[in-house]
Amino acid sequence: MSCPDCYSGHVHSGTPRGTIEKLHGLDTYVTQPSDATKPVKGIIVIIPDAFGWEFVNNRILADNYADKGSYRVLLPDFMFGHAAPVWLLNSMKVVTGKDSSYLAKAWKIPGVVYGFASFLFFNRPGRRYPIVKAFFRALRAANPEMHVGAAGFCWGGKHTVLLAADPEMTVDSGKPLIDCGFAGHPSMLSIPGDIEKMHRPVSFACPENDPQVSLAQAEIIKKIVEGRTGESRGEVVVYENCGHGFCVRADTTNDDVARQAAEAEDQCIRWMQSHF
Template sequence: MSCPDCFSGNVHAGSPRGEVIKLHGLDAYVTEPEGEAKGIIVIIPDAFGWEFVNNRILADHYAAKGGYRVYLPDFMKGNAAPVWSIATLGAVMKTGSLMDWVVKPYHVLRAVYAMVPFMYRNRPVKSWPIVKGFFAALRKNEGAALPVGAAGFCWGGKHTVFLAQGVEVDGKPLINAGFTGHPSMLEIPGDIEKITIPVSFAMGELDSAVKLPQIKQIESVLAQKEGAGEVKIYYGAGHGFCVRADVMVKDVERQALEAEDQAIEWFKRHFAEVSS
């Protein structure tokens, strides 16, 4: 279901500026733009969930740079992967000294302890109805008069693709556009062939969850479906670069910011089509 890189990366420094609310039965982080919202973006997060500081800071960026109201719900219902597993996976991968090898079994056990419960409790057959139900309620209420977009990362990417397969409520699509950064769990080409709502993909050349030949397959399928979407490949980037990039590495930070702009411009373009 998930790869080790889904649980690795870096924690970013910063203070989220939004607030926590209850929305359609879920806890959710919400952040507002300066002026009137031009639309709604719902972030479907990576394995670390709605409380992870990186995801909340990303929500703030979408609101500030795009002028959107952004929701980050607890789709995992308290069962996100623990943030400490980021350091644990880093320790598992270390091989520089004899001590790294001596302590490796301990870190492997801790990694399994973090990853297996997450994967079981948040498998798509269980999580998809939660995501779908939230978006249906959102479309009938907050999103009745506003365009709605889904931005999914890693674990959330699968759900974004599902939403883009034309799911409707009361004759309206649950989303008007989707964006996904380094999605995981995709069935390629099957999941992509069913897309009917435009989706923008931000993919790392070195992604371990969706490798380069599969990325090219996604490109090929979308090219045959007019208006179905786009793929941008970030060369040298690996899995998790949109959310958990090491900001001390210049090129990686730049690519994460470019992926933010990719998402914002995509939603801007497709939301304008809804409003016109």
């Protein structure tokens, strides 16, 4: 999670249309289909990348999921206000830019190091997963008849995998914490250990150029999850010429990357529809 690509990318333009609510103890961005006549088919909880629940890209993605799949989409503040600052994106462009001067890079490096360290200190999986789990447990209890899916990105991808491996069955419904999951360019995974523990179906969107999950590791994940039968069977889709973060922070001026980011959205919706 300390790789530069985890904190790089582009801010998207758009105006999120959802509302802010306090749900199960957490501030949460809530959005539903823009066509109010469409019935809600289930609940998707987005577990975001390092930039958290207030990042405009994540909220726009939530809106897109709501419209594409007719879902109620929740984007909680699992980080308790300690998301990576958005200014880190611009600082990373300077630090990693080929045209940046040494002076400009030297000026930005201390801030980048601070941004990395602060995020990682507050948001270690061991510290945040109990918060994530408690939210899903409460969500299940409050919505026993609804299907629930988790869509995690980068930092959130790890938590989706942990939820899919969690043995707990919710007390009130007797159901697992999630029906299924989607993991877009997940980070911090222990491969194959984390994958072998999963018992819920997860769909992985893996970019070709990813320092967090290499192509060789993606093949290991694919062999494990696609080699299963029944409700635990998953899938892996590799996106060519894309890098880490493309599902959320894609350069929309690059037609090929923008197209594949949209395809990853459709992958998630298709997966949820097939398991709800």
